Amino acid sequence: MSGSTKKEPPLLRQIITNNVEISPGVHVISFRRDFEFLPGQVVKIGIDTDHPPRIYSICSGNQEDEVRILFNIKDDGFLTPKMAAMIPGDQLFVSEPYGSFLDHKEPAWWIATGTGIAPFYSMFRSGLNEGKKLIHGVRQLNQFYFEDELDWAMGNNYVRCCSGEQSCDVFPGRVSKYLTEINQLPDVNYFICGKALMVVEVRDLLIEKGVNYENIIAEIYF
Known part of the structure; x- marks a missing residue:
């Protein structure tokens, strides 16, 4: 049995540009887009490098200047209450996008x-x-x-x-x-x-x- 393990993608520092509560307990958080992605892909997000990140779908167009993430606050969660309290200038740690939930131009x-x-x-x-x-x-x-x-x-x-x-x-x-x-x-x-x-x-x-x-x-x- 091989002892090799699949290496997790690195989490890169991103600076928050906006954080809007669009419905009670539901936020859209934004940061500048510095990577390419396909619509439907996800990223892993953490608030530091000590705690495990969570997976979120990207919620913005792939030609827009900013990446947006839609999330609802989990009262018993570690990550989302902290994300909800973030303001522009705060930092997130975000992976490269990945995933195969992809649509094309067919009906x-x-x-x-x-x-x-x-x-x-x-x-x-x-x-x-x-x-x-x-x-x-x-x-x-x-x-x-x-x-x-x-x-x-x-x-x-x-x-x-x-x-x-x-x-x-x-x-x-x-x-x-x-x-x-x-x-x-x-x-x-x-x-x-x-x-x-x-x-x-x-x-x-x-x-x-x-x-x-x-x-x-x-x-x-x-």
Whole structure:
């Protein structure tokens, strides 16, 4: 048995340029972009080199001057409460981008819950939204992050599902309920991003409705 281990990518120092609370307990933190990335990729982020970093999807277009990260505060977490308190000039430690949750210009459905919208917003900001349908599920109406921009650009191809509150133009229920009520799903790729239980539930539902397993690409948020 080989004693070699895979070396972790180094974490490079980045200086915070902005930190905005866009919804209660949900922040977008920014730093200057000094690397190339593909929409849908992730980075590891730490506040120092002593504690293990966490993985976050990039939430900005790949031609923008800044990299943005969307996150919600975990009250019992180590990293996110400290990130939420950061101000411009503070530093983060960030890895090079990596990951294979990648879409291209073919038609596809993007299915997200909560902050799982981050990679899809990166794809949207990178010009990959033509021929796409975005379905975003949340519990409260104030959790539809970036909704004005997405609604203006995507129109009927932007579907909001809310399980805890009701409003006009918002589907009353979870993403799985919305999908269940569709009789015939198109033959396209389906990208799913959210917590593990949601990803498994939606994947199984899509397969039940005739979607090929190979057409389902998933990213799990912890």
